[in-house]
Amino acid sequence: MDKQRKTIASRIGNLVVALDTTIRFPRGLIGFENLREFVLVELKAGSPFRFLQSMENPAMGLMVADPFSFLSAYNVRLAMAEERILQVKSVRDLVILVTVTVPKGNPEETILNLTGPVCINVHKRLGLQSPQVGLNMPSRVFLKDLDILQKKSANL
Numbered sequence: 136m137d138k139q140r141k142t143i144a145s146r147i148g149n150l151v152v153a154l155d156t157t158i159r160f161p162r163g164l165i166g167f168e169n170l171r172e173f174v175l176v177e178l179k180a181g182s183p184f185r186f187l188q189s190m191e192n193p194a195m196g197l198m199v200a201d202p203f204s205f206l207s208a209y210n211v212r213l214a215m216a217e218e219r220i221l222q223v224k225s226v227r228d229l230v231i232l233v234t235v236t237v238p239k240g241n242p243e244e245t246i247l248n249l250t251g252p253v254c255i256n257v258h259k260r261l262g263l264q265s266p267q268v269g270l271n272m273p274s275r276v277f278l279k280d281l282d283i284l285q286k287k288s289a290n291l
Contacts, residue, residue, distance in 0.1 A: 157174050164264050170189045205281050
């Protein structure tokens with residue numbers, strides 16, 4: 136057996152992941168605080184969508200996306216304690232992802248969830264989910280409504 140790789144029977148199929156690409160979430164994720172080791176899976180080259188797969192529970196995986204691909208005005212603020220956990224001085228040093236909800240059988244109703252971004256220090260392989268308050272935009276955005284939201288943001 137290869138000690139450098141692990142095969143996971145995930146919801147999106149069998150994934151073979153390199154163990155040196157795992158990301159440690161010291162606090163887990165909201166609702167899954169007991170799961171700490173994840174891997175970020177690219178679904179399609181160049182796509183803003185990824186899959187955040189638990190290494191500990193094959194049934195647990197979240198669709199995530201780069202919010203800036205859709206919303207240039209999206210802003211994430213971290214508390215000093217969160218910056219210490221992630222070992223960064225600024226949010227600019229992180230990869231920011233938001234969770235995505237795709238209703239079964241209804242992909243045109245796909246939603247970006249903006250209130251709990253996943254922040255990852257790729258160099259240290261550390262991550263955390265950072266609840267946001269006082270967003271300058273809705274907490275959830277339907278992908279089909281992005282054009283309308285972008286126009287409103289441009290007029291602010």
